[in-house]
Amino acid sequence: MIVTSREAWTGRVLLVLLMAFTIVPFISLFVTALHPSGTYPSGIQWPQDPQWGNFGRAFTSANMGELLWSSGLIVLGVVPAALVLGTMAGFAFGHLRVPGHRIGFFAFVLGLTLPFEGIITPLYYQVRDMGLLNTRWAIILPLLGLFMPFSVIWMRAHFAGMPNDLSEAARIDGASTWQLFWRVHVPLARPAISALGILLFLWTWNQFLLAIVLVDDPAKRTMAGALGAFQGQYGTDIPLLCAGSLLILAPTVIVFVIFQRQFTAALLQGALKG
Incomplete structure (x- = not known):
């Protein structure tokens, strides 16, 4: 397929517009955070005297040191466990084709249709009966269950596209199922896992x-959950609220920038397989 110069320029213009549509709100948030406390800036207007101290005030006022620690513990409780369980289940469903894998896969697909809002009420009573309310386990355990359908389906899609010749060669060399999974398929699945x-x-x-x-x-x-309490306390101080929002957003942006190559590689790998 030959792409004409007109089509190429149209694509570039659309990409620039999309990038502007994405970046402008963050620029507005950043500029607003630099205004003096108690002011109500209108539009994107650079302040005459930028108040860089608003970021320090927001960090101290919201106790973000404790929030970073709490969010780190929750992430450590959710992400590694979800990766291990999702990768193992995806390998079982996608490559080993264990008995009943079609029924199990259909069950996980149904799990994707469950919105958080639709199960929050029964989940509250279940967590209360387990005595876990007001603990970090009340966030970790539900998130593990809610993330499992997507994790399993994501990894199944990867393992289902792996050639059987690799497994057959490893089996001939005497590899067990665990060695086949850990030494052969997991290294090849690093982009998808990342x-x-x-x-x-x-x-x-x-x-x-x-x-x-x-x-x-x-x-x-x-960090995002604590923003609600921060907003209730400093909801009238728009610059301070914007500074706190940027501080909460910063770790996710940093992580994505660092690992964007692995993320792009996994998406391209899936596109090539498709």
């Missing part, structure tokens, strides 16, 4: 609904 880890990190770090419903103590919530 991309899944990035997505799970972003979703866990930005989890808001479960954090505010199941945990009352802001110090035990995620």
Whole structure:
């Protein structure tokens, strides 16, 4: 297929417009955060005296040191476990084709249709009966269950596209099922695992609904969940609120920038297989 210069320029213009549509809100948020506290800036207007100290005030006022620690513990409780379980289940469904794998796969597909909002009420009572309300386990355990359908389907799609010749060669060399999984397929699945880890990190770090419903103590919530309490306390101070929002957003942006190559590689790998 030959792409004409007109089509190429149209694509570039659309990409520039999309990039501007994405970046402009962040620029507005950043510029607003530099205005003096108590002011109400209109539009994107650079302040005459930028108040860089708003970021320090927001960090101290929101106790973001404790929030970083709490969010880190929740991420460590969710992401590694979800990666291990999702990779093993995806290998079983996608490559080993264990008995009943079609029924199991259909069950996980149905799990993708469950919205957080639709299960939050029964989940609250279940967590309460387990005595886990107002603990970080009230966020970790539900997130593990809610992330499993996507994790399994994501990894199954990768393992289902792997050639059987690799497994047959490893079997001839005497490899067991565990050695086949750990030494042959997991190294080849690193792009898919890395991309899944990035997505799970972003979703866990930005989890808001479960954090505010199941945990009352802001110090035990995620960074995004604690933003609700910060907004209630400093909702009238727009610059300080914008500074706090940027501080909460910064870790996710840093993680994505660092691991963007692995994420892109996994997406391209899936596109080539398709």
